[in-house]
Amino acid sequence: MTHDEISEAVAQITRTIPFNQVIGIRVERFEVDHVQVAFDMRPELVGNIPRKILHGGVISATLDLVGGVTALASVMRDREVSSIEEVGEVFSNFGTIDLRVDYLRPGAGETFVATGYVLRVGRRVAVTRMELHNETDVLIAVGTGTYITG
Amino acid sequence: MTHDEISEAVAQITRTIPFNQVIGIRVERFEVDHVQVAFDMRPELVGNIPRKILHGGVISATLDLVGGVTALASVMRDREVSSIEEVGEVFSNFGTIDLRVDYLRPGAGETFVATGYVLRVGRRVAVTRMELHNETDVLIAVGTGTYITG
Amino acid sequence: MTHDEISEAVAQITRTIPFNQVIGIRVERFEVDHVQVAFDMRPELVGNIPRKILHGGVISATLDLVGGVTALASVMRDREVSSIEEVGEVFSNFGTIDLRVDYLRPGAGETFVATGYVLRVGRRVAVTRMELHNETDVLIAVGTGTYITG
């Protein structure tokens, strides 16, 4: 598969996960060392009605996901795959070991973009750094994640 | 308000938060140093369809919430409140500063119970430890949270 | 080797590490699921002279070590070893992946005891929880560590 086909496969796999649909996460960029996912504010995602800001769980779920996809992008660089099923198999062997989230500013906004950067990818464990911004580029939260990569 | 009335107020406030409704979180116990919330497995909460396990974001959202409610239980011990609105005001001044989640075992099960324990409550910052078990008492995840308490 | 011989080997290996000597760490208990190390207050370990309290780095170093030794105790349960060199080899394949430390109260006291508990030990990764108390049983800090186990 070409890189573009793998990228499309990852976006498709991400969409099929039920709780990702609840949040409305879409993979927008899938490059080695730069992965980006996005989602839009919707009433169900609110954690504080008067202030209309995101629930912390939406933020942690999105940072966790973007970290995992970031690790996947690094791992896929060195693998030959020939079908979306094979991409899915590689990804389903991934798992979050632990996650830190720092909530820096209220999750206000209309569209949110989470980006991931690789800190280290080894044979067994990957470490990534993640950030969440809104559409006016306010840094809402950062995170660090450690993942089993198979 | 009596402790039982405050406890019922906290349960009610928790239920009104939209994203808590998405997960189906209910506050089942609200004692100083021991808070418990629960939710049931539902198709929307799945992160891996073939294995039918919880999405990591459901786990982090629930641990974050139970830590915050645990800190609230400690803070409320020393405060006089006379209405649900006042309880809501105290809680709305809370905010998660940071959160660590350790995903120990797959989130398989029918009902999940998250418990919180206070490590320290100060005038400004509270630190709590959290655990998530399923109905057969398997320890699925633990966490540590730091909260602004007003 | 018997469990007591392994326990003595671990204590000896720990003592030979230069920076452990700087802190004065001694392994006092080496049981599966319960490991304990201790050290005494000394002028070099101070982080705040007027208040005579431990430097945060002494606390994080000790929690990191006790977590690693705790993971080692679990891993050694299932391994046959016949020499201190072999114990050393197993331990030298260990490494801390990440560590969280929560500083709860000032590190005042004369003797400090750090205990470790296993949360999960897998083939590749172990997760442990750690606590630091002083001689009057004040809980000074807690931590969570993730370790590569070989």
Added chain:
Amino acid sequence: MTHDEISEAVAQITRTIPFNQVIGIRVERFEVDHVQVAFDMRPELVGNIPRKILHGGVISATLDLVGGVTALASVMRDREVSSIEEVGEVFSNFGTIDLRVDYLRPGAGETFVATGYVLRVGRRVAVTRMELHNETDVLIAVGTGTYITG
């Protein structure tokens, strides 16, 4: 005091802390949003003799310190101080709430530089991100710290 005088005061205060002397930490840069401390490899700092690499506790202690000094640089920007004692008072009201350290690569090298960046500084709490490199610019560890700022 001018910024340069404050910068020199912070370097001096840092040097007087006993455990910083054990590590040999020196403050080399004290700018808002960019703080840098350094130390040299010495036999006492070793955690693994055959591989001659830093003990994890040296790394966590240094990252913790640089994060605190980074938060201090931000807080000092808005404060008028007239003596080194006053700078010392502001700093002694600081305290680490919690710290995450990710150990990415073995701590091999001759000189190590830790840098800190502010993620958020509020009236009560600051959050910083830290990195440790060796003299050949290998990224050895990263961290995130949350600090009480008085």
